Amino acid sequence: MKKTKLLLLGTFLILLQSCCPFFTDCEDNDDDFIIIDSQYEPVLLNRNDFENSVSLKDPISITTSGKIYIKDDLLFINEVHKGFHVYDNSDPSSPTPIKFLEAPGSTDLAIRDNMIYINQATDLIAVEYDTANGITLTKRVVNVFPELRSPDGFLPFEIPTDNVVVGWTLIN
Numbered sequence: 001m002k003k004t005k006l007l008l009l010g011t012f013l014i015l016l017q018s019c020c021p022f023f024t025d026c027e028d029n030d031d032d033f034i035i036i037d038s039q040y041e042p043v044l045l046n047r048n049d050f051e052n053s054v055s056l057k058d059p060i061s062i063t064t065s066g067k068i069y070i071k072d073d074l075l076f077i078n079e080v081h082k083g084f085h086v087y088d089n090s091d092p093s094s095p096t097p098i099k100f101l102e103a104p105g106s107t108d109l110a111i112r113d114n115m116i117y118i119n120q121a122t123d124l125i126a127v128e129y130d131t132a133n134g135i136t137l138t139k140r141v142v143n144v145f146p147e148l149r150s151p152d153g154f155l156p157f158e159i160p161t162d163n164v165v166v167g168w169t170l171i172n
Contacts (some may be wrong), residue, residue, distance in 0.1 A: 013037050038154035043081075043167040045104055050164045053104050054120070054127065056134045059085065060099035071111045074098075074129075081105055081148070081167035084118075086129075093130065101127070105148060105166035121148055 001113065045053065045063045062085055066078030075089035083102040086094035105121025115138070116127045126139040147155055 019153055035047050038150045038152055039171055040150040040152060040154070040168040041171050042148075042150070042156040042159070042165040043169055044159065044163040045166045047162040047164055050104065050121070050166065053102065053123065054118075054135070054137050055102045057100045057102050060100050067108060069109060069111060076109065076111075076116075078106065078109070081107065084109060084144075101129070102131060103127075105164065115153075122146070125162075149172075 022036050053165040060079075062077060062079060064080045064082075066080045068078070070089060071075040073088060075087040075095050077085040077087070079085060079100075082104060083100055083106055085097065086099045088098050088103055089095045101116075103120045103125070105120050106118050108119040110117045110168045114128055114130065116129050118125050118127060120147050122143050124141045124144040125137060130136075147159075148167070149155055149164045156165050
């Protein structure tokens with residue numbers, strides 16, 4: 001019985017020491033923490049400009065490609081955080097660029113019938129695409145998705161009111 005009490009007392013003292021070591025104070029010392037900053041800074045767009053930024057432009061060259069989608073004879077290639085390249089894919093051995101669907105902050109899309117659903121930064125937008133008439137933004141649902149994280153996993157700090165993070169640039 002005496003050994004059990006001594007064993008329990010010893011275990012308690014060891015546990016107590018691990019919580020707050022003897023001979024040191026238990027106060028938080030900010031000097032002990034290493035603050036790690038992101039190597040990237042956010043690219044911001046005013047909310048009003050962001051909501052009016054979806055447009056159809058002439059084709060551009062691919063620099064940072066993302067996901068690829070095929071719908072009928074159309075091929076969509078994501079340009080990460082910028083939009084989607086649209087190709088005529090009627091001859092899969094030689095796709096022909098048609099247009100660039102600009103949507104700053106875009107990361108993903110889904111297509112059903114002639115409706116394109118785009119994850120545009122924090123918003124979900126529905127765009128109707130017609131090769132003859134272009135595009136029509138039919139619906140925007142605001143703040144469906146979380147803020148875009150930096151490539152090294154950080155969230156942006158101090159975003160001005162009415163601004164949206166649409167991408168990240170590497171700090172030199």
